[in-house]
Amino acid sequence: MxxxxxxxxxxxxxxxxxxxxxxxxxxxxxxxxxxxxxxxxxxxxxxxxxxxFNVTQHGGGQMKVVGSMALGTRERILVIQVGEEQHMLGVTAQNINHLARLETPLEVPQASGDNFKNKLSQLMQGHKGKTDE
Known part of the structure; x- marks a missing residue:
């Protein structure tokens, strides 16, 4: 093409x-x-x-990145979900360290495509309600 x-x-x-x-x-x-x-x-x-738009990453597998926070230019803390468990990882340029297993899991945010779909349908329903009046 x-x-x-x-x-x-x-x-x-x-x-x-x-x-x-x-x-x-x-x-x-x-x-x-x-x-x-x-x-x-x-x-x-x-x-x-x-x-x-994060086209290269796929979120449909068994592991998901729930959240991340930058600590420096190459240091990050990640919370990943594997199955039903969530783990906190420290990631640097040289290595990855397991910091903790979370006892109370964090809420997994919706995928951005689902969020866009929900917002679009809400806007369209609101727009239909205004034209029907």
């Missing part, structure tokens, strides 16, 4: 490539340079969006 998009972008952006003519004018070079900048910007934007 991405290859097809880049090929179509190259076809419309670089008319001199479609005709198999060499780049002759500064406008052709500027077009190539601007197209390259657009492609690089799109790569960085997609990387930012993937990190922002």
């Amino acid at each position: 991405a290859k097809l998009l880049l090929c179509s972008l190259a076809w419309f952006t670089f008319p001199s490539f479609a005709d198999n003519k060499p780049l002759n004018s500064p406008v052709d070079y500027l077009s190539v340079l601007l197209s390259l900048v657009v492609v690089i910007a799109m790569v960085f934007m997609l990387g930012y969006l993937m990190r922002r």
